[in-house]
Amino acid sequence: MKKHILNSFILLFPIFILAQTNLKGMIMDQENPKDNLGVSGATVNWLNTNIGTITNEKGWFTIPFKKEYKKLVISYIGYKTDTIIVRDLTPIHHFITIENELKGITIRSKRDAVQKSLFATANTFTVNNDELLKAACCNLAESFETNPSIDVSFSDALTGTRQIQMLGLKSPYLQIMQENIPSIRGAAQAFGLTFTPGTWVESIQITKGAGSVVNGFESISGQINAELVKPFSDNKFFLNTYSSLNGRLELNTHFNRRVSEKWQTGLYIHGNYRGEKFDKNDDNFLDAPLANQINVMNRWQYTDAQNGWVSFINIRFLNDEKQTGEINFNPTLDKGNTNSWGSEIDTKRFETSLKLGYVFPEIPYQSVGLQLAYSNHQQDSYFGLNVYDIKHESLYSNLLFNSIIGDTRSKFKTGINFTYDKYNELVNTTNYKRKENSLGVFFEYAFDNLEDFSLTAGVRVDTHNLLGTFITPRLHLRYAPWENGVFRASAGRGKRSANIFAENQQLFASSRKIDIDAVGGNIYGLNPEIAWNYGVSYLQKFNLFNKKGDITFDFYRTDFSNQVVVDWENPQAVSFYNLNGKSIANNFQLELNYELAKNLNLRTAFKYFDISTDYKTGKLQKPLQPNNRFFVNISYETATKDNGSQWKLDLTFNNIGEQRLPDTATNPPQYQLPINSERYSLLNSQITKVFSNKFEIYAGGENLTNVQQVNPILGSENPFGPNFDSTIVYSPIFGRAIYAGLRFKIK
Amino acid sequence: MKTVKKKKNAKVAFKVDGICGMCKKRIEIAALKTKGVKFAIWDVKTHQINLILDERKASLNTVKQNIANVGHDVENFIATDEAYNSVHPCCKYRDSEIDARPRAVLKKKKN
Numbered sequence: 097m098k099k100h101i102l103n104s105f106i107l108l109f110p111i112f113i114l115a116q117t118n119l120k121g122m123i124m125d126q127e128n129p130k131d132n133l134g135v136s137g138a139t140v141n142w143l144n145t146n147i148g149t150i151t152n153e154k155g156w157f158t159i160p161f162k163k164e165y166k167k168l169v170i171s172y173i174g175y176k177t178d179t180i181i182v183r184d185l186t187p188i189h190h191f192i193t194i195e196n197e198l199k200g201i202t203i204r205s206k207r208d209a210v211q212k213s214l215f216a217t218a219n220t221f222t223v224n225n226d227e228l229l230k231a232a233c234c235n236l237a238e239s240f241e242t243n244p245s246i247d248v249s250f251s252d253a254l255t256g257t258r259q260i261q262m263l264g265l266k267s268p269y270l271q272i273m274q275e276n277i278p279s280i281r282g283a284a285q286a287f288g289l290t291f292t293p294g295t296w297v298e299s300i301q302i303t304k305g306a307g308s309v310v311n312g313f314e315s316i317s318g319q320i321n322a323e324l325v326k327p328f329s330d331n332k333f334f335l336n337t338y339s340s341l342n343g344r345l346e347l348n349t350h351f352n353r354r355v356s357e358k359w360q361t362g363l364y365i366h367g368n369y370r371g372e373k374f375d376k377n378d379d380n381f382l383d384a385p386l387a388n389q390i391n392v393m394n395r396w397q398y399t400d401a402q403n404g405w406v407s408f409i410n411i412r413f414l415n416d417e418k419q420t421g422e423i424n425f426n427p428t429l430d431k432g433n434t435n436s437w438g439s440e441i442d443t444k445r446f447e448t449s450l451k452l453g454y455v456f457p458e459i460p461y462q463s464v465g466l467q468l469a470y471s472n473h474q475q476d477s478y479f480g481l482n483v484y485d486i487k488h489e490s491l492y493s494n495l496l497f498n499s500i501i502g503d504t505r506s507k508f509k510t511g512i513n514f515t516y517d518k519y520n521e522l523v524n525t526t527n528y529k530r531k532e533n534s535l536g537v538f539f540e541y542a543f544d545n546l547e548d549f550s551l552t553a554g555v556r557v558d559t560h561n562l563l564g565t566f567i568t569p570r571l572h573l574r575y576a577p578w579e580n581g582v583f584r585a586s587a588g589r590g591k592r593s594a595n596i597f598a599e600n601q602q603l604f605a606s607s608r609k610i611d612i613d614a615v616g617g618n619i620y621g622l623n624p625e626i627a628w629n630y631g632v633s634y635l636q637k638f639n640l641f642n643k644k645g646d647i648t649f650d651f652y653r654t655d656f657s658n659q660v661v662v663d664w665e666n667p668q669a670v671s672f673y674n675l676n677g678k679s680i681a682n683n684f685q686l687e688l689n690y691e692l693a694k695n696l697n698l699r700t701a702f703k704y705f706d707i708s709t710d711y712k713t714g715k716l717q718k719p720l721q722p723n724n725r726f727f728v729n730i731s732y733e734t735a736t737k738d739n740g741s742q743w744k745l746d747l748t749f750n751n752i753g754e755q756r757l758p759d760t761a762t763n764p765p766q767y768q769l770p771i772n773s774e775r776y777s778l779l780n781s782q783i784t785k786v787f788s789n790k791f792e793i794y795a796g797g798e799n800l801t802n803v804q805q806v807n808p809i810l811g812s813e814n815p816f817g818p819n820f821d822s823t824i825v826y827s828p829i830f831g832r833a834i835y836a837g838l839r840f841k842i843k
Numbered sequence: 844m845k846t847v848k849k850k851k852n853a854k855v856a857f858k859v860d861g862i863c864g865m866c867k868k869r870i871e872i873a874a875l876k877t878k879g880v881k882f883a884i885w886d887v888k889t890h891q892i893n894l895i896l897d898e899r900k901a902s903l904n905t906v907k908q909n910i911a912n913v914g915h916d917v918e919n920f921i922a923t924d925e926a927y928n929s930v931h932p933c934c935k936y937r938d939s940e941i942d943a944r945p946r947a948v949l950k951k952k953k954n
Contacts, residue, residue: 136856137854137855137856137857137891137893138856139856139886139888139889139891141888141889146888148888148889148890148891149889150856150858150889150891171886171889172893173854173856173882173884173893173895174854458852458854458895459852459881459882459895460882461881461882461895500881500882502881503875503880503881503882503883504875504881504882504883505875545872546868546871546872546875547868547872
């Protein structure tokens with residue numbers, strides 16, 4: 097080894113003598129330094145200048161030098177671009193390392209908080225961390241409040257759980273993934289989004305419409321992927337505390353450290369707690385549940401850039417407990433009897449995953465990836481006298497290969513995946529057990545002529561023990577007829593088994609009886625859900641009065657050829673039956689983004705929904721679905737000072753249209769509701785003071801106009817009576833909520 | 844005699860004259876459309892093009908000629924005036940008022 101170093105010096109020696117106003121140096125390959133050969137054809141240039149050169153066949157370069165030049169950028173195809181600081185004319189001997197590009201390349205620059213691409217084939221946009229910080233709090237379910245494409249609603253009057261929907265369809269019809277592994281599904285459907293703390297999320301990618309075939313066949317109206325923070329790029333230490341006047345306390349800490357040259361690890365701990373009882377609307381029921389959650393994740397990241405290997409190993413454990421119901425409910429005394437109505441929902445979840453990626457060092461466009469994930473989710477709960485327990489074990493595996501056909505204008509992904517799900521449910525006294533397994537192969541072809549046209553066409557074939565053998569095709573097209581304008585179209589099919597209890601858990605907190613119209617199907621006697629989704633979208637970016645803006649028109653339609661209809665139209669029952677007729681969700685969205693002045697941004701959207709289903713009693717609009725929504729978000733930030741200090745202000749306004757309420761006409765008059773709810777408006781705001789790159793505090797208010805649903809629980813004075821119902825929720829239950837928090841980080 | 848084995852994935856780099864993002868697109872597409880070229884990236888700042896090509900199918904000269912054919916000069920492969928005139932006005936790299944940077948190919952002397 098010494099000999100080689102010596103050799104290098106001898107090679108470089110003449111340069112010492114000649115150097116005057118030229119900087120000289122040599123670039124070598126980290127992976128292959130032994131043969132003493134430099135890297136030929138590497139680009140060397142001064143940062144932010146046009147002064148550049150290429151290394152010669154021995155890897156040497158000579159570049160004009162001036163004192164003003166301080167940063168030298170060295171780049172080479174397939175290798176990491178390095179920037180080195182140059183103080184004098186001492187010759188440079190620099191080693192470059194192979195780039196690993198397992199999962200895209202993160203570009204660091206001043207970027208928009210929400211990025212809409214003109215070039216992606218699918219209608220996809222990325223929500224960055226900056227945007228996530230605008231939301232008040234605290235977990236994935238709440239990260240979408242400043243985003244017009246996703247609608248947030250409340251599932252019931254007791255747990256305060258937020259449900260998200262896209263294109264007018266609730267989250268079971270969305271495929272929600274964590275780092276491209278399907279995550280919030282099955283038993284986790286109802287509360288899963290609240291199990292990912294917001295500070296763990298690095299960015300979110302939202303795809304409207306059919307989506308990709310790579311991650312399975314279940315997605316129908318869209319895909320949401322959450323990228324978590326990575327030990328390699330996250331802060332060494334991060335602390336976030338949050339406290340709300342509605343009694344919620346949260347604590348997040350991240351610790352990241354480098355273990356060896358190739359291994360990095362991160363430990364992420366989240367805890368939240370609400371111990372105070374509130375009943376502001378005097379219905380004798382808690383407005384928000386008593387809750388506590390401990391959520392711990394440990395990640396390991398392995399990077400061997402020289403040989404092209406990247407790996408992630410995750411282990412996570414979650415314990416979540418909620419108690420809700422009447423104010424004076426005491427679980428030890430009142431559980432299982434009619435002294436007082438109460439509910440407890442206890443969830444334990446363990447999950448682990450492994451990702452392994454290999455990029456062929458000589459050919460950066462070719463890679464192999466393996467994903468393995470296991471989760472064990474157990475929820476034990478009761479709602480008054482109703483008992484609901486679910487245990488769901490899930491295994492997911494996916495092996496995929498990326499490469500090109502001919503040249504990089506034609507790319508493909510292909511692979512094979514296997515999934516296994518085991519469900520064990522107890523619904524009062526009935527036990528439901530089911531095992532699902534499926535084996536699938538997929539092929540996705542992407543063509544991009546690098547100009548005005550691109551296409552992604554995917555198909556997969558799956559053999560599933562309960563859903564049969566079936567084909568899932570999905571297609572995305574993009575055409576740019578003129579500058580800064582792009583048309584997109586998509587179509588695709590999705591199929592899934594509906595977990596009727598897990599997805600509609602709110603039914604247990606009512607006196608409705610459960611009615612399943614079994615037809616001999618494989619899942620609760622019902623047949624699987626099948627839907628086609630079609631959509632078109634047009635995006636135009638523009639420059640008006642020297643300020644940037646963009647406008648988007650979207651129209652999407654989901655057409656169910658089979659659906660498990662959840663029928664709430666009889667106030668004494670909830671019925672599940674297979675669709676007989678049509679079920680269609682039409683969704684139109686117009687969105688405008690414009691920079692009103694420097695650092696002052698406007699985002700506004702109008703959405704229109706028409707979602708109708710043929711119920712047994714006839715065609716009806718989907719209940720609790722606003723017919724339209726108007727959204728405005730204004731954000732302002734002052735210019736950043738050298739130490740990073742600045743102010744950030746954010747205001748979000750929502751006007752939510754009329755919603756059809758489930759039929760209550762057969763109830764006694766005092767328990768009858770109007771046919772439609774009234775329009776209402778919501779206002780949220782947040783202000784952040786950044787003191788430095790290390791420390792910031794924030795404060796804000798949710799529901800500033802203090803909108804509250806009158807009488808959210810029907811029959812609350814007699815919760816064991818026949819008219820008790822907490823499922824009809826169309827507006828916030830909790831009034832205005834003021835909160836404050838801080839963030840502290842060490843890079 | 845020593846036979847040089849033709850590489851399936853050979854890495855090659857050379858300079859191509861051009862200016863902007865539009866040039867980049869034009870140069871890369873010309874390179875990629877050449878049979879055997881699998882990967883092409885041209886750097887706006889340094890004017891360098893990096894290629895991965897199958898040496899059994901593609902010859903470097905063909906790639907260079909194809910790039911010259913769309914109006915961009917490469918060493919020993921000068922774009923014809925006709926090809927050069929076809930590029931967008933903002934891409935006129937031969938005009939020193941638009942681009943004063945050193946070029947891969949020196950200016951032709953006006954006779």
